[in-house]
Amino acid sequence: MRRVCLTLPTNRPCAGAVADIVAEAAHGAREFGVEVHVVVLDSSDEASRAVHRKAVDALPEAPGVVVHHLDEDAQRAFLTGAAVRSGAAEPERLVDLMLPDGVSYGACTNRAFLVAEALGCSSVHRRDSDSGYQEHAGAPVHPLHQELAFLGERADRAKERATSSRLDPASAHLPVALVGGSFIGEMSVDLDEIRTLDPAVYERVVTLSVPDDHPSLWRARLVADAFRGAGTEPFTADRTTLGRLAPTRVDMCNVALGREVYASLPLPPARDTIGSDYFLLHAVHGARLPAVLHNRHIVNHHTPERRTGDGFLAYQVRLAKYFLAVPALHAVHTGMAARGTALLDAAGHLRTSAVTDLVRDAASGDPAAGARRLDVLDRAYRALGGRWARAADHLAGQRADLLAGARADMEDFAVLLDAWPALTGASRNQELVTT
Template identity: 65%
Template sequence: MRRVCLTLPTNRACTATIAAVAEEAAYGAREFGVEVHLLILDSSPPADLADHRKAVAALPAAPGVVVHHLDEDRQRVFLGEVVAATGLTEADRLLDLMLPAGVSYGACTNRAFLLAEALGCASVHRRDSDSRYQHLDGEPVFPIHHELAALGRRAADVAGSVDRSRLDPRCADRTVALAGASFIGEPSVDVAGIRALDPEAYREIVGLSVPSGYPEIWRRNLIDEAFRGAGTAPFDTDRTTLTLVGPTRVDMCNVALGREVYGRVPLPPATDTIGTDYFLLHLVHAARLPGVLHNRHIVNYYTGERRSDAGFLAYQLRFAKYLLASAHLEAVYTGLAAAGDTLLDPTGKVRPSAVAALARESTLLDPAGNEARLDVLDRRYRSLGGRYATAAGLFAERRRRLLAEARSDMEDFALLVDAWAALTAHAKGTAVNHHPTPGTSPAPAVTP
């Protein structure tokens, strides 16, 4: 039976989301005859972790669903065994990159990838703790429907079951490697406040993430659409497109990837940096691997913590680090786009060595560009006043460190790419220590 991994990484209270994602898992198993491994990777504080354990224990048993709830201790044991089995000399460093002390959107998803390998899954379907599903006629609209319908199938065989195809016929024999949509609801609180206070400041700040060589009209459109998802229009009917999915059309709370992608290349493990977990979307697009873009958008919302003073500063720092990382990432993305089909080996699989080489090349960029970015942030944030001025002070205090991390994060990524084949190979033979939800049974590790 085909196994898939529906994963929910979390570091905060989300009992309602756990219940909702469990419903999606049950739907996927029931409607598609697959075995769904619901993988909750929990880095929450003790009180929230305890509530999550109760929520998981209360989940109704569902045929074809196996629930794995792993706190950081259990994740560390699993990762330690995998890393040790590789025999690589950088074992301690690799373990730190897989389970860092700080928040890492890439690292939490990389852990899901390795655990999915251990569980014998063919795909990973990611959701976030601050997500809700849309409803139509009283029933939830689950993205996993389109993900399971398309992933792993030849694009030519999927073409007849989607509403339209915009795929180059030369890619028709390739496997559908990605399925995804975006979110609806309020835009990112990290930047919405800037836009409300000073639209011109917003354009200059967000524009730091757009490559300088883009025509002005493209720049304006990219800035205008950034961080806004799919708008606010609710779901009314399915719309699906077989295409090379644009990375900006998909949100990481609403995406699924085949193991032919994540089994070859991980995500950048940078800490406290938004946006780096979108790397594989760019890779899939550049390598001309088919995908399905659908409109079962997740409903986005933000917790009170995100709006608090401490939460505000934490997310502004992550946003600033994203703007600095953008210089290096865009260099890699440019190289990926230029490589195109040559990113694939003769069997149609992504060549990790090409990705690692581009990541290392990006570390040679002149730091003057990021110096200028920090100057813009300092000027604009101070002009906004209030909490933004406080954030500007934090950026100034950490200036040297921020510049160094933008470079070292890419060095770490290249190191992880080099080690990834060994990590995934040994993950397949490593047991996942967990307590399954009553009514379910753990499955042995197998190769899909």
């Protein structure tokens, strides 16, 4: 029986999201005859973990659904065993990269990839704890339905069922490697207050998400669309497009990847950096692997902690680190696109070493580019005044660490890439003890 991993990484209270994702798993198991392993990677505080555990225990059994609730102790034990078995020279460093002391959007998903390998799954389907499902005709609109319908299918056969197709005939023999949608509702990055306060400042800030070498016409369009997802149009009927999928059309709360992708490449494990978990979307696009875009968009909402006090300042650090990461990541994305199908081996799987070389080169990029970006952000925040000026002071006090961290993050990514094939292999034989 086909096994798939539906994962929910979380560091906040989200008992409702846990129940919703298990209901989505039950839908997938019932409609497609698969075994869905729901993996809740729980990094929340002790009280929240207890609530989550109680919520899991109270869920009715669903045929074909297996729920794994792993706190950080269970995750660390699993990762340590896999890292040691992999034969890595520094297993402790690998564990720290995969389970760091702090928020890492890439690392939490990397853990899901390795757990999926241990469970014998063929794909990973990711959701977030600050999002929910649309409803249509009185029922939730589950992205898993389209993910299971297309992921792993030969592209030429998937073409027969897709609403539309832009499939390159040269890729017709390959399986669909990615299925994704976007979100509706609030912006994925919490910048709406800036847009309300001063649209010109908003444009200057959002422009930092666009690589410096993009043509001005493209830059304007990218800025206008940045972090907006699929807008506000609600779901009314299914639409699917097969082809080469632009990374900007997909959100990581609404994505599924085949193991031919994540068994070869991890995500950047950068701490406190939003957007670091989108790397594999660019890898799939660069390698010209077939993908399906659907319109079962998730409903996005922001949790209160990122808008007040220490949570607000912590979020600004994560945003600044993302802006600092853009030039290096763009260099890698461009390199992957230039190599195209040369990124693939004979079986159509991504070649780890081909990407590692690009990451190492990007790690030695121009540090002045990062300094200029921090200068732009500083002037923008100070122009807004109030708490934004205080955020500018906070970032200025960390300037040296932020600049050094941007380089170190890429170096860490290269280290993890080197170890990844051995880690995924070791994970397949590693015992998983859940809570």
